[in-house]
Amino acid sequence: MIEQGCVIGDNVTIGAVSDLKRPIIWNGVTIGDESYLAACVIARGTRLDRRAQVLEGAIIGPLSIVGEEAQISSNVRVWPSKRIESGAILNINLIWGSTANRNLFGQRGVTGLANIDITPEFAVKLGAAYGSTLKAGSQVVVSRDQRGFSRMISRSLISGLMSVGIDIQNLEATAIPISRTMTPKLGVSGGVHLRAHPDRMDHILIEFFDDEGINISKSQEKKIEGAYFKEDLRRVGIADIGIMAYPAQIIETYRQTFETQLDLDSISNSEPKIVIDYAYGVSGAILPQLLTKFGCDAIVLNASLRQTSVPTEERESLLHQLGQVVEAVKANLGAQVSANGEQFILVDESGLPIRGEWLTALMVNTIFTAYPRSIVVVPVEASSAVEQIARRHDGRVIRTKSNPTALMEAAQANSNVSLGxxxxxxxxxxxxxxxxxxxxxxxxxxxxxxxxxxxxxQIQAELPRICHKSYVLRCPWKIKGALMRYLVEIHHHEQLELIDGVKIINPQNDNWVLILPDAGDAFVHIVANSDDRE
Structure with missing residues (x-):
């Protein structure tokens, strides 16, 4: 239906059953079937997919793409050459970023380009949306890494939380394991941690915890997204605005918890020598204090704090330097700590790095030797060496979806888990x-x-042979579902494992291929495991 008062330029394509109420449409625009446009401006060369809605006063810049069933709210401005994902609801101007997503949360928390996608304005609204899903007067832990943009965004997020009546326990700059430890100890309703993304140096990652320190569930993520996109944000009176406190003795509390799970006499009696590269991260301010108390001879590298993320090339150079130091001082081992205290790469006595599936197998072998007949939790893409090691020690392996929340939940839900x-x-x-x-x-x-x-x-010499490769292939969003269905249809159910993605297994041995759609980008991950490199 095209009402009186519409202005339509040259070479415009209008789909069937579209409803146009006085829009101004420039040249070369394509409008999909069943779209709705009301008193808006659609600039040159823009494409609107099926059932897109653009409401009164909105302006879409030239050469933009509005996905299927996306909605542009009233008076919203979209700058040129932007892309709004299918199903997205855009209620703020899209200026700096290139894409408006239909979801806030990805595979792991909320992530985006620092100060472009993740801005102070965005963080205020995100904090208010999160706080609105909690009861007024609840307490939340907030922490971050040492970087300046994390400090800036955390202050904005705290403002949003306080505006909806949430009290803050501010841990300031600290490693994320300490935040997870303190969350249940402080008796709060949840937590938020902000840091540089472990894999993208120009991105910031915001993770939300529940009251136990586990990443929040998908259902809780949807509640936050609902409050954010619908702008269903609570407002409280001046007397009920949240307050902020700074808990004392955080490191001491973490150290005491740490010590209860260790045989300190065995460590101190062995007098280990260890070289640790902190890669200029915040964990470098914490771990030396702990190791000294355990009687370790610790040689520290790059423990000063840096405001910018360490590029991959520099990190590899630091790892090579670490190997040389370990070999020179005849240390028992070396380690490069990264990801705000979550991840590490080992270096053995000869200065060679141990990472990826080799590190997984080494840790599983060591833990099963210490705790036979226990349970180990690994992601679906981990190599079959894990099962081979478990069989030697009468242990059990649980595989989970390929995301951190699934690993955390499975490790907590199953008794007798020694490692995840x-x-x-x-x-x-x-x-x-x-x-x-x-x-x-x-x-x-x-x-x-x-x-x-x-x-x-010695441990590496005992490990099974590991032949494990992974590849990333581009795959359009619209094809992902059809690809998964096709793979399920053409293989017998005895050959399939559907924990996450589609794993095609050989029932006769431990060989398999996993096709895993990426949750955040138009990719699929292909992982192959075999007992032979051929």
Whole structure:
């Protein structure tokens, strides 16, 4: 239906059953079927997909794309060459970023370009949306890494939380394992941690915890998204605005919790020598205090705090330097700590790095030796070496979806779990706290090496052969579902494992191929595992 008063330029395509109420449409615009446009401006070359809605006063800049069933709210401005995802509801101007997403949360928390996608204005509204899903007067832990943009965004997020009547326990700059430890100890309703994204140096990552320190569930994420997009934000009177406190003795509390899970005598009696590269992260201000108390001879590298993220090339250079130092001083091991205290790479006595699936297998072997017949939780893409090691020790392996929340929940839900995670995600020791913790992992590894009387080189010699490769292929969003259905249809159910994505297994051995859609981008991950490199 085209009402009187519409202005339509040249070479405009209008789909069937579209409803146009006095819009101004420039040249070369394509409008999909069943779209709704009301008193808006659609600039040159823009494409609106099926059932898109653009409301009164909105202006869409040239060469933009509005996805299927997306909605542009009244008086919203979209700058040129932007893309609004299918199903997205855009109620703020889209100026700096390139894309308006239909979801706030991705595979792991809320992430985006620092000060472009994740701005102070965005953080205020996000904080208010999160706080509106909690009861007024609730308390929330807020922490961050040492970087300036994390400080800026955390202050904005705190303002949003306080505006809806949420009290803040501000841990300021600290490692994320400490935040997870303090969340249940402070008796708060949840927590938020802000940091540089572990894999994208120009991105910021915002993670939300529940009252136990586990990443919040998908249902809670949807509640926050609903409050954010619908602007269903609570407002409280001046007397009920949240207050902020700064808890004391955070590191001491973490250290005491840390010590209860370790055999300190075994560590101190073995007098281990360890070289640790902190890669200029905040964990460098914490771990030296802990290791000194455990009687370790710790040589520290790059422990000063840096405001910017360390590029991948520099991190590899630091790892090479670490290997040289370990070999020169004849240390028991070396470790490079990253991801705000969650992840690490080991270096053995000969200066060679141990990472990825080799690190997973080494930690699983060591933990099963210390705790036979226990349970280990790993992501679906971990190598089959884990099961081979478990069979040697009468242990059990639980595989989960390929996301941190699933690993945390499974590690907490199952009794007798001794270890969770992988070399890529970091490791969980559920008796300590529910999250990944590189600092405790290293201390526990030193304890197990001392009690077992083994070195890293000796453990590696015992590991099964690992032939494990992964690839990333571009795959349009619209094809992902059809691809998964096709793979399920053409394979017998005995060959399939559908924990996450589609894993095609060989029932006769431990060989398999996993096709795993990426939750945040137009990619699929293909992971292959075999007992032979051929």
């Amino acid at each position: 995670g992988s070399g890529d995600t970091g490791f969980i020791f559920p008796q300590l706290h529910p999250g990944f913790d590189a600092m405790f992992s290293l201390a526990k590894l030193l304890e197990m090496l001392a009690t077992q009387g083994r070195s890293l080189v």
